[in-house]
Amino acid sequence: MSALVLALRNxxxxxxxVGSLNPTALAGLSLADIAALTLSVGKRTVRVDDLFxxxxxxxxxxxxxxxxxxxERIGAGMKSGRVTVDGDAGAYVGQGLLGGDIVVKGSxxxxxxxxxKRGRIEVTGDVADFAGAAIPGDMKGMAGGLxxxxxxxxxxxxxxxxxxxxxxxGNAGDYCGARMIAGTIAVAxxxxxxxxxLMKRGTLILNALPAQMLPGVVDCGSHRxxxxxxxxxxxxGLPGPFGALDASACTVRRYMGDMGVxxxxxxxVRGG
Amino acid sequence: MSVIKLTGGRVIxxxxxxxxxxxxxxxxxxxxxxxxxxxxxxxxxxxVSGRVVMSGAIDMHTHIGGGKVNIAREMLPEDHRGDxxxxxxxxRSSCGYCAPGTLAAGYRxxxxxxxxxxxxxxxPMNARQAHMEMGDTPIVDTGGYAMLGSDDFLLRMLVAxxxxxxxxxxxxxxxxxTQTLGIKVVNPGGISAFKFNQRKLDLDEQNAYYGVTPxxxxxxxxxxxxxxxxxxxxxxxxxxxxxxxxxxxxxxxxEAAEGRPIHLTxxxxxxxxxxxxxxxxxxxxxxxxxxxxxxxxxxxxxxxxFGQTVTASGDNMSQYRNAAFASPKKSxxxxxxxxxxxxxxxxxxxxxxxxxxxQWAIGLEIFLMVEDPWRxxxxxxxxxxxxxxxxxxxxxxxxxxxFRNAMLDTINPDAKAxxxxxxxxxxxxxxxxxxxxxxxxxxxxxxxxxxxxxxxAAADIVVYTENADRERMFEKPDLVFKDxxxxxxxxKVVKVVRGNTHVxxxxxxxxxxxxxxxxxxxxxxxxxxxxxxxxxxxxxxxGGSKLIPHACGKRS
Numbered sequence: 001m002s003a004l005v006l007a008l009r010n011x012x013x014x015x016x017x018v019g020s021l022n023p024t025a026l027a028g029l030s031l032a033d034i035a036a037l038t039l040s041v042g043k044r045t046v047r048v049d050d051l052f053x054x055x056x057x058x059x060x061x062x063x064x065x066x067x068x069x070x071x072e073r074i075g076a077g078m079k080s081g082r083v084t085v086d087g088d089a090g091a092y093v094g095q096g097l098l099g100g101d102i103v104v105k106g107s108x109x110x111x112x113x114x115x116x117k118r119g120r121i122e123v124t125g126d127v128a129d130f131a132g133a134a135i136p137g138d139m140k141g142m143a144g145g146l147x148x149x150x151x152x153x154x155x156x157x158x159x160x161x162x163x164x165x166x167x168x169x170g171n172a173g174d175y176c177g178a179r180m181i182a183g184t185i186a187v188a189x190x191x192x193x194x195x196x197x198l199m200k201r202g203t204l205i206l207n208a209l210p211a212q213m214l215p216g217v218v219d220c221g222s223h224r225x226x227x228x229x230x231x232x233x234x235x236x237g238l239p240g241p242f243g244a245l246d247a248s249a250c251t252v253r254r255y256m257g258d259m260g261v262x263x264x265x266x267x268x269v270r271g272g
Numbered sequence: 273m274s275v276i277k278l279t280g281g282r283v284i285x286x287x288x289x290x291x292x293x294x295x296x297x298x299x300x301x302x303x304x305x306x307x308x309x310x311x312x313x314x315x316x317x318x319x320v321s322g323r324v325v326m327s328g329a330i331d332m333h334t335h336i337g338g339g340k341v342n343i344a345r346e347m348l349p350e351d352h353r354g355d356x357x358x359x360x361x362x363x364r365s366s367c368g369y370c371a372p373g374t375l376a377a378g379y380r381x382x383x384x385x386x387x388x389x390x391x392x393x394x395x396p397m398n399a400r401q402a403h404m405e406m407g408d409t410p411i412v413d414t415g416g417y418a419m420l421g422s423d424d425f426l427l428r429m430l431v432a433x434x435x436x437x438x439x440x441x442x443x444x445x446x447x448x449x450t451q452t453l454g455i456k457v458v459n460p461g462g463i464s465a466f467k468f469n470q471r472k473l474d475l476d477e478q479n480a481y482y483g484v485t486p487x488x489x490x491x492x493x494x495x496x497x498x499x500x501x502x503x504x505x506x507x508x509x510x511x512x513x514x515x516x517x518x519x520x521x522x523x524x525x526x527e528a529a530e531g532r533p534i535h536l537t538x539x540x541x542x543x544x545x546x547x548x549x550x551x552x553x554x555x556x557x558x559x560x561x562x563x564x565x566x567x568x569x570x571x572x573x574x575x576x577x578f579g580q581t582v583t584a585s586g587d588n589m590s591q592y593r594n595a596a597f598a599s600p601k602k603s604x605x606x607x608x609x610x611x612x613x614x615x616x617x618x619x620x621x622x623x624x625x626x627x628x629x630x631q632w633a634i635g636l637e638i639f640l641m642v643e644d645p646w647r648x649x650x651x652x653x654x655x656x657x658x659x660x661x662x663x664x665x666x667x668x669x670x671x672x673x674x675f676r677n678a679m680l681d682t683i684n685p686d687a688k689a690x691x692x693x694x695x696x697x698x699x700x701x702x703x704x705x706x707x708x709x710x711x712x713x714x715x716x717x718x719x720x721x722x723x724x725x726x727x728x729a730a731a732d733i734v735v736y737t738e739n740a741d742r743e744r745m746f747e748k749p750d751l752v753f754k755d756x757x758x759x760x761x762x763x764k765v766v767k768v769v770r771g772n773t774h775v776x777x778x779x780x781x782x783x784x785x786x787x788x789x790x791x792x793x794x795x796x797x798x799x800x801x802x803x804x805x806x807x808x809x810x811x812x813x814x815g816g817s818k819l820i821p822h823a824c825g826k827r828s
Contacts, residue, residue: 017356043365045358137349139600 008066019073023081126151133159169240199265217257280321287724302756328387328732337405378410399450407814415774421457444780454504503718505533519555538574560641574653591615629687664747
């Protein structure tokens with residue numbers, strides 16, 4: 001068996017919803033069945049084989065090839081299996097993911113990992129704004145699982161995040177962890193202004209102070225937190241800097257906020 | 273001139289007492305005719321032999337327009353992005369499952385054989401918006417009921433003990449000004465009482481500010497509607513919606529009509545007792561017995577079916593109570609121009625939840641225990657009990673006892689034990705389904721040219737292939753004609769036409785405007801003359817809808 005490869009014939013001019021082309025939805029379908037499925041393109045529909053050249057037979061391992069930056073909802077809602085994007089992906093990668101792995105060997109568009117509950121998304125490049133955040137109308141963003149970002153994250157990373165972990169090897173933009181309900185976000189590089197805006201609970205782990213701190217986030221002094229050594233140990237072996245952290249280096253400066261809401265969120269700046 | 277012939281169909285037309293007789297039907301220029309005149313040439317003949325022919329179905333209570341539906345649409349973007357409808361050669365793109373866009377609503381209704389839909393809760397101040405939305409709903413005829421009972425002007429009239437004639441004039445003026453087909457009252461006086469911090473209002477409890485009781489509002493308005501000769505009785509959403517024990521309120525509300533015609537809407541939500549360990553039980557038997565006994569009472573059920581939906585109601589008091597149960601957790605409860613209120617709460621009915629499962633059973637019990645299908649109507653109170661697209665499933669539950677009992681076995685066992693549904697043997701016949709979805713709604717709304725197939729009727733005709741699985745049969749008619757035009761073939765829209773708007777224009781004394789005009793100048797956000805919707809404006813905002821006024825026989 002070889003991976004099911006969906007190679008774009010041409011880069012689409014409009015956004016295409018490819019959420020249905022995931023291992024869970026395609027299980028048991030023949031190549032001809034898959035070719036005959038229809039996808040939403042704006043207000044129209046197109047057949048899968050009008051857009052893609054299909055090859056391979058293992059629908060539990062789906063590979064997208066070509067310029068996929070207009071393909072949206074890649075791997076949405078899948079329960080198991082693997083989806084790989086050879087290059088950049090569009091918005092809503094892994095929306096509502098329930099299990100399995102998604103690997104983007106490039107950068108991903110906005111709302112990457114929104115509403116995911118389990119599983120793992122790895123983006124080797126950057127993620128655009130609102131990664132792990134809630135789509136307008138939804139009550140929560142990421143709700144479980146692991147989102148690994150090799151490059152930088154845009155603004156409002158983890159907005160309304162409810163559970164799960166986001167690890168960013170590069171920098172994160174402004175309003176990181178805004179309105180966060182719970183969960184963990186760690187950023188190895190620099191963080192923009194106002195992290196933790198209206199944050200209720202949850203943990204932000206940073207390597208340095210952000211560009212601008214909110215007045216509602218207050219300094220609670222230096223602490224040695226035992227749970228961090230367990231957390232770091234659980235990350236051991238992951239790609240990027242978090243996979244190689246010294247589990248004993250668990251002294252941090254703790255900030256609590258946002259006092260404008262319940263104030264039970266924490267920003268932990270490593271090194272104390 | 274177009275002449276259509278439907279040859280050899282099995283006609284079910286209860287309004288004319290025709291039950292499954294093989295007849296040819298002729299349609300000339302959108303109307304049914306008895307036979308062709310000399311020189312008429314049939315332009316299209318459809319061989320429908322062996323197939324079931326009925327008039328177009330009528331939904332007499334469905335929330336498809338007005339402010340609250342738009343609030344529901346805005347509040348649930350996930351409902352819209354989760355259910356996209358692509359454009360085709362004849363239809364436009366749309367979206368939405370429980371609060372669909374206007375286009376999807378019209379297409380889906382037509383594709384199920386519905387040709388007329390009535391919006392039951394038009395707040396007078398929102399009438400223009402509601403008519404625009406309904407005008408944007410393709411294919412089906414529309415109309416609405418204007419909502420009174422918590423509006424300041426009427427309550428002031430009651431406080432001032434104004435005579436019934438003045439109130440009749442005001443009610444008639446509202447019908448004219450809002451271009452509606454009937455009058456609805458929602459939690460009589462309760463929407464107003466909520467604003468004075470009352471969180472419940474029983475039938476004989478006074479509004480804290482006006483001192484008016486719901487009973488008095490119902491008495492006054494049933495009398496007004498009756499005396500004006502409006503065909504549709506007062507459309508009543510009674511007090512205490514959804515409260516355990518409200519069956520007593522509902523029975524008392526029937527009595528409050530004092531023998532005048534009254535229509536109790538989504539009565540399932542008003543049929544709850546307080547027996548059992550959980551103090552929540554079925555009041556269906558008492559309700560059905562009362563409807564059977566009171567010939568002046570009619571009701572639509574408002575059946576609950578399991579799944580995600582959104583509840584949208586003018587009853588801010590009950591919606592404020594329900595907001596804690598919202599799923600997903602978001603809601604809106606608001607005042608609208610001091611005339612009425614509005615509450616929108618998304619809701620998921622679960623078959624394993626005791627209360628939801630019992631609500632499901634109570635609705636079915638009412639359907640099966642009310643003997644006269646002319647006085648009980650098939651609704652889910654779309655979208656409050658379930659979206660209207662579940663109607664074929666509901667028809668199967670009513671017509672197929674073994675299917676019903678199989679479903680009953682899957683629900684919450686405690687709820688099953690509290691219901692006598694398993695013992696009810698009744699199965700609705702096709703004739704009875706045709707009564708409750710066609711003939712009876714047309715009759716109770718006074719639509720003389722709809723809901724039947726006699727010569728002179730509008731050619732709203734549906735052709736089904738009979739199928740023992742009634743859900744399959746009713747979800748996909750073979751042919752649907754709207755005013756003589758073929759609009760649906762094999763369950764898919766093939767032509768989009770524009771529906772008509774049904775209204776009533778009772779006689780009244782224009783002198784009432786001398787009181788209304790200064791009131792608007794002092795209190796309202798618009799002037800009286802801008803509030804009124806003219807015939808020309810209605811047709812224009814309906815994209816060229818035809819206005820069909822129905823006769824009123826004045827009784828005072």
